[in-house]
Amino acid sequence: MKKSLTMLLGVAAFAGIIVSCHSGEKDKQASSTRKQAGNLRVSGLIVKPSVLDQTITVSGTLKPSEETVLMPEVSGRVVAINLHEGGIIKQGTVLIKLFDGDLQAQLHKSEAQLKIAEQTQKRQGELIKVNGISQLDYDQSVLQVSSIKADIEVLKVQIRKTELRAPFNGTIGLRNVSIGAQVTPSTALATIREVAQLKLDFSVPEKYSSAIKPGQKIKFSVQGDDKKYEASVMATEQGIDAGSRNLKARAIVKSKASSLIPGAFANVELRLNENKNALMVPTQCIIPQERSKKIIIAQNGKAKFVTVKTGIRNASAIEIVSGIKPGDTVVTSGVLFLKPNAVLKFSKVKRDTL
DSSP, X not given: OHHHHHHHHHHHHHHHHHHHHHHHHHHHHHHHHHHHHHHOOEXXXXXXXXXXXXXXXXXXXEEEEEEEEEXXXXXXXXXXXXXXXXOEEOTTOEEEEEOOHHHHHHHHHHHHHHHHHHHHHHHHHHHHHTTOSOHHHHHHHHHHHXXXXXXXXXXXXXXXXXXXXXXXXXXXXXXXXXXXXXXXXXXXXXXXXXXXXXXXXXXXXXGGGGGOOTTOEEEEEETTEEEEEEEEEEXXXXXXXXXXXXXXXXXXXXXXXXXXXXXXXEEEEEEEEEEEEEEEEEGGGOEEOSSOEEEEEEETTEEEEEEEEEEEEOSSEEEEEESOOTTOEEEOSOGGGOOTTOBOOEEEEEOSOO
């Protein structure tokens, strides 16, 4: 019994020694951290106004000035094709002809009936002058002529629907039909595009929407071609898209080159304006919060956290719209280790503008 008690006391003493050592290690680490924080030296930047060329880059897509998928108006069998792939077609050219033999037969029949009806009407017109027939009989003959003429017009319209004509001057793409094929109004026969003039569709974020005006000059480039091309803003959607919060805009491309192909992706550069009094700070100064952004400035030798609003961002700096003023010293390094009212020790302070 006495031996067991002695063993328990020994185990307890050993555990106490371990806890004491562990606690001492923590105190040592905490003391070391406080010492490092106290010895931390940071870099700073004295904010000065600078010139900021407010240019943003957005994505866009090249489009032809006119483009449509060619589809027949009625169902039928293709009997003639004038779709030369890659060929230039003039407006009104017949591109596809469907079988219309039954309609042509009905048209000939109606035209023959019209001749007979017109002759009958002419004879009855002579008879009514001498009271040879009643007015009712003559009116029926006139009605018969008008009815046949209307039937002929209906047949001619139906025959025109068997012909697919070019809606505008353009270039034919790849055709998807051959002679003898049965087609319906939902059959895509080919695509015609007017590529002599290209359009550029792009979208800009909502906060820049007021800066986009008709007639504004823009520049863009396409994949595989580093050359900058010019375009002029034609119009905007006049409403912000609720899903993307962007404003859609369209520009007319003034340049011409083999690399400018409808459907190509484009990088669009929009020069909004030039701000000669912009306050720029390095991007690493920004401390993101849940609903705001903060930076640290020096005030009476201590760290002060201020809420700021940001503007244009470039490769290494960001514009501060509000929250600081010229002459403020902004902390540019060690921002993650500082707390409000911490004493600041600067290793260097940069005075040049970004």
